[in-house]
Amino acid sequence: MNNWLFPYHPELREKGFIATADLTDPRHDKIVFACLNDIMKATQAKYFCAGYDEFWHKRKPGEAPDKLLRGKTRAQVYLEGMLRLHSFLKQKGAKLCIYDDMLNPYHNGKRHDVYSIINKVPRDIIIWPWSDRHHEYFLDRGFECWEGSTGGIILSDKVKKRFKGYGQVIYSFGDWVRYISQPKYIHYMYAIPFSADYSWNLFEYKRGGYKEQVTSGRLVASRNIAAVQPNPNASEKMEAFDISQRMNYSFNEYLKKRKPRDYPEGSLAIEMKAGVQDIGFIPTLISANDKDCVILKKGSAQVDLPINKKLSSLIFLHTSAYNFTKADLKAMRFNKRDWPYGRPNGNYIVHYEDGDKAVVPLRSDINIYWFDAHPLTRATNDNRYIHMIKDKNGDVVNLYQLEWVNPKPEKKINKVSMTHDNILDVDIALFALSGRKVKKDE
Numbered sequence: 001m002n003n004w005l006f007p008y009h010p011e012l013r014e015k016g017f018i019a020t021a022d023l024t025d026p027r028h029d030k031i032v033f034a035c036l037n038d039i040m041k042a043t044q045a046k047y048f049c050a051g052y053d054e055f056w057h058k059r060k061p062g063e064a065p066d067k068l069l070r071g072k073t074r075a076q077v078y079l080e081g082m083l084r085l086h087s088f089l090k091q092k093g094a095k096l097c098i099y100d101d102m103l104n105p106y107h108n109g110k111r112h113d114v115y116s117i118i119n120k121v122p123r124d125i126i127i128w129p130w131s132d133r134h135h136e137y138f139l140d141r142g143f144e145c146w147e148g149s150t151g152g153i154i155l156s157d158k159v160k161k162r163f164k165g166y167g168q169v170i171y172s173f174g175d176w177v178r179y180i181s182q183p184k185y186i187h188y189m190y191a192i193p194f195s196a197d198y199s200w201n202l203f204e205y206k207r208g209g210y211k212e213q214v215t216s217g218r219l220v221a222s223r224n225i226a227a228v229q230p231n232p233n234a235s236e237k238m239e240a241f242d243i244s245q246r247m248n249y250s251f252n253e254y255l256k257k258r259k260p261r262d263y264p265e266g267s268l269a270i271e272m273k274a275g276v277q278d279i280g281f282i283p284t285l286i287s288a289n290d291k292d293c294v295i296l297k298k299g300s301a302q303v304d305l306p307i308n309k310k311l312s313s314l315i316f317l318h319t320s321a322y323n324f325t326k327a328d329l330k331a332m333r334f335n336k337r338d339w340p341y342g343r344p345n346g347n348y349i350v351h352y353e354d355g356d357k358a359v360v361p362l363r364s365d366i367n368i369y370w371f372d373a374h375p376l377t378r379a380t381n382d383n384r385y386i387h388m389i390k391d392k393n394g395d396v397v398n399l400y401q402l403e404w405v406n407p408k409p410e411k412k413i414n415k416v417s418m419t420h421d422n423i424l425d426v427d428i429a430l431f432a433l434s435g436r437k438v439k440k441d442e
Helices: 027-043 072-090 107-122 170-176 177-181 190-201 210-215 218-227 251-258 326-334
Strands: 048-053 095-099 126-128 146-149 165-168 234-241 276-279 282-286 294-298 303-308 313-322 345-354 357-363 385-392 396-405 412-420 425-439
Touching: 027 048, 027 072, 072 095, 072 107, 095 146, 126 146, 218 251, 218 385, 234 282, 234 303, 251 425, 282 313, 282 425, 294 303, 294 412, 303 425, 313 345, 313 357, 345 425
Parallel strands: 048 095, 095 126, 146 165
Antiparallel strands: 234 425, 276 282, 294 425, 303 412, 313 396, 313 425, 345 357, 345 412, 385 396
16 A cells, blocks of 8 residues: 555555555545556456555554554454455456465464454455465365465475465566575575476476476576567568677677686687577577677667668577666665566667667566576576577576567568667677568568
8 A cells, every 4th residue: 555555645544554554444445446446447357466465564653553443453444344345346257366464373464363354254265375374274264275475485285286376476576686696596586487387387396306497497498488479470581680880899808808807818708609600590690800799888879780671570689797786786676566577778679661660678587688697597588599608617608589579570670779778787788680581571
């Protein structure tokens, strides 16, 4: 409530608490249900997760809460508010989902004895446990349960068979800050393969055995395969574009400057194989010039890459590096809920001959990632392939291959502009650009 309701209706906050609404205020349902009505009308959703967790979580300093709320205990207030919401959603044809903690006697349900109402809760409300505390408590009472973890919860085989769904709270997908200082810490990362495993039985996991599955490359390969998008206009013919005239950096020199301790002065950091070659089955031209990549830093001007062709897709080979300041780390920590689809890097802007444009956002963890990402964290959502090159120390350098399917293949593409978001201090490096032709134009 403190994120969206209180900035507009601070009068609805319950006295004595920072982030809890007073459900007994007659204005509450009128306002909240009007908003929900718009959401349900727009989405036609069949399920609605209201959260309903962490009530009375943070006290407001200097403000004493009332013992009762309009003559009712807080357990009564919680139950009656839930029943009103349940009834409202049922009329809209949707099931209510709530997190488990306020009904869980082993968790926050101890507050004001809210857990004591459990037998009055309708059994068609779906419970989402977000922690690893006593899953059987709800299963044994006839509730349908979906895991909605804020980390990576390992369900025992006994419990796993009784769960109807497994996933992760969405803001956790953007919480990668801890990887910077502790790349082996994969508390949030491993919820992803668990979700896939529980849904589709991709892997055979044993407690603690997930690392082998991830490091073996199965997770990366599975996500690369899933990233391939349908392209009904795809031709088998492809072309590697020569963008060498727009390149502004030697990647070898970039690495040496970035990591001087790793590469002695005068030595070679990395050797890029030059010329046209198949990378992920895509003909790709790596420049043989002294400058073999386009690098944009925060504040850099955009770089235009000429195309002048009709194409069904564009294929980018790129990578990135971070130079985060304290301000960046603070922004990432507090904006993970604003950036659930990855941290902003920059954009490829596709310019059509008629003046129309399409934007391809570059987002960390989604379609671009660090060149030196740890093997446990290099899997991304939208990259069809990860090209790994070893530097002179034997360390892996990751280049990510993104295929963007053109929604307007009938139009000629004049150029692609590479731009920086200028939000976070990251470096974006583009090595090659290829195109897939339009089938009907063959």
